[in-house]
């Protein structure tokens with residue numbers, strides 16, 4: 508808790524040091540399984556600066572890895588049993604035999620972990636069972652990718668233990684990303700794109716990850732917004748990607764691409780000479796009003812992400828902030844994935860001096876980000892809390908982070 512004199516108290520969620528995270532998870536492992544773990548690995552949550560709901564459309568996004576990480580302690584077994592415990596769980600050991608893992612057959616949080624081992628085995632890698640303990644300072648279900656950080660922590664751990672060597676370079680890490688995506692889509696049953704896993708496994712300390720989801724290529728751009736800092740607002744509004752809304756947005760985009768005769772909406776955008784031409788041509792061929800708005804979001808968002816990347820390279824944070832605002836408006840009005848709490852967080856942050864603010868992640872609850880003048884995060888957070896209290900909403904929590912490093 509941090510107090511600003513004369514202002515309401517707000518909750519700041521700190522990132523653990525690597526030492527603290529490792530100690531916590533080693534202790535949990537030993538208390539649960541009765542022997543020390545072979546090792547500890549960790550992977551970050553992420554915030555996406557801009558480029559939302561573009562990943563599964565072959566588009567562009569621009570996440571950074573957070574200092575907040577999921578820690579995993581692990582020891583291999585000689586059989587194919589996976590036994591897991593989480594400090595964020597119910598205290599019970601979650602157990603499955605890898606031979607029993609298949610799409611639709613696994614329930615519970617362990618699906619994210621067993622799914623990674625399953626996907627690596629499906630890809631032909633020699634992966635045994637293991638005991639694993641988890642403890643995380645990535646807030647759970649807050650749109651900051653606790654799920655991908657969980658998958659990535661185990662992906663890098665399994666990679667190390669099994670001696671696969673995939674974590675050694677970016678190409679290998681892309682293979683781990685693919686395994687994590689399969690785990691989340693097919694075993695955990697969440698139809699997310701690939702941004703979260705790529706951010707957690709492929710980001711670079713101090714850099715934003717410019718990810719092209721059409722071919723998986725990345726560019727690392729220094730993220731050091733001179734004169735500004737990033738404030739993350741966890742609205743604590745209920746967030747549940749598995750409830751079908753996310754999958755329904757994705758299905759609408761897939762159907763639109765099919766009508767347009769392209770594999771992804773990104774390809775439709777790039778086939779035109781510019782955004783206006785591509786957009787007008789798409790809207791001319793799509794009749795359903797909802798589909799037209801969804802497509803307008805995707806095409807304009809990919810275009811905004813390009814512009815934001817250029818602004819980042821130029822150090823033009825004023826322009827970057829305006830693009831964040833426009834992204835939020837598009838997600839609110841055209842894509843309809845915001846909720847009252849996200850809209851209020853963005854509006855209150857802007858009123859309190861943010862030069863740009865937007866929801867981040869899949870939406871339907873979760874978190875917002877605000878680019879605020881350096882040194883004003885506490886004042887902006889206080890103003891946001893005030894707005895939530897006045898609206899009768901549960902108080903949000905806050906995080907700050909620099910662009911941190913990947914799973915290791």
Ligand code: ADP
Nearest residue numbers: 593595616643647648649650651652653654657
């Ligand atoms: P987000 O990724 O935005 O945090 P998701 O709904 O995608 O939200 O993922 C949250 C789910 O991931 C949880 O419901 C749980 O199943 C799993 N999860 C994430 N972190 C942990 C953890 N530390 N321990 C156990 N399960 C976790």
Ligand code: MG
Nearest residue numbers: 652653654655
């Ligand atoms: Mg997630």
